[in-house]
Amino acid sequence: MEGSNTQGELGDLFAGFHTPYKSFATDAIHVGQEPEQWKSMAVVPLISLSTTFKQNGPGNHAGFEYSRSGNPTRNCLEKAVAALDGAKYSLALASGLAATVTITHMLKAGDGIVSMDDVYGGTNRYFQRVAAELGLDVSFADCTKPQKLKEALKPNTKLVWIETPTNPTMKVVDIKACADLIHEHNKDIVVAVDNTFMSAYFQRPLALGADICMYSATKYMNGHSDVVMGLVSVNREDLYERLKFLQNALGGVPSPFDCFLCNRGLKTLQLRMERHFKNAMAAARFLEGDSRVEKVIYPGLPSHPQYDVVKKQCTGCPGMITFYIKGELKHATTFLKSLKMFAVAESLGGYESLAELPAIMTHASVPENERHVLGISDTLIRLSVGLEDEEDVIQDLKQALAAAHPKE
Secondary structure (H helix, E strand, C coil): CCCCCCCHHHHHHHCCCCCCCCCHHHHHHHCCCCHHHCCCCCCCCCCCCCCECCCCECCECCCCCECCCCCHHHHHHHHHHHHHCCCCEEEEECCHHHHHHHHHCCCCCCCEEEEECCCCHHHHHHHHHHHHHHCCEEEEECCCCHHHHHHHCCCCEEEEEEECCCCCCCCCCCHHHHHHHHHHHCCCCEEEEECCCCHHHHCCHHHHCCCEEEEECCCCCCCCCCCCCEEEEECCHHHHHHHHHHHHHHCCCCCHHHHHHHHHHHCCHHHHHHHHHHHHHHHHHHHHCCCCEEEEECCCCCCCCCHHHHHHHCCCCCCEEEEEECCCHHHHHHHHHHCCCCEECCCCCCCCCEEECCCCCCCCCCCHHHHHHHCCCCCEEEEECCCCCHHHHHHHHHHHHHHHCCCC
């Protein structure tokens, strides 16, 4: 990785972080988008809605047969994503969970999965209530602690699932340390990293030793809250061939129009992530200095438990902040109801600011006892800080805190 880390006026914000990836914005705009691939020489990739393609003769096609198996618009997106991930191959799926399911289908009954203990609620639900019932041996471990991860590995472990930063408690896993530990234990174990929160701009798991990098592209990679999609990137040809087969065989593919939208979203990924970082850092600093807030968890703050890991493996931080408001459920509820610019809604990573209460919303499917252990309490609030003006973000948080704690 090469390149200047001045980031223009954002230089101080990015100081000390991993060097940014060379030509990221250029690759996002140009890789897979070559006008020469179209007879019309269109600069913007075409939306190919056709479900089937004429063949020159039986079995003699021009690269496409049926749109589930391959689509020109999807190809443009997959090539661009591969470039941004520093990968040889990328595959687009119908959702982040469709990507998770497709990856998990590489396993068979009796195989083991070790998952990070704090993960997206849908991932937890799928592993515990679907994959486990299909005969997979699912267990959870805190991958921020190498010894706990090592103890969780079993002779039947075939897949280790890492999410970093985690959703919603923002734990940061040292990807290289974990990948090295796992592959030293057994080189055949597949290490998959959910990179949704960081995006390709702030973190490249494959460069840190992971075998698979996946996303819910619904979030930052698309960035406009108008597409549901998943992405998977790999360097290993054997993994690509297996996942490509499963993409077609399971059929969880996105529509060409959604591929077009996500491909368009990538063009501004760098600009968006830099603004998310700037706004979120300002919001995190404000919250950390407010007496009505118990604790703030943001990877860009020196107070974050894995701050040194963040600076080592990430080029910056996203717009995701978790904090504990002082009081109890009624204070958290009042805060959320009082927000004027932030929308109380699930999901994240769009241009608009969102806020939610994980215990009742995104992580309600996680068993209550597990939520308690993970720290997902009734006063834990998750923010997805958007691209609005910084002053307006702070003002909305300030007035909502005042409504929740009117006497302070």
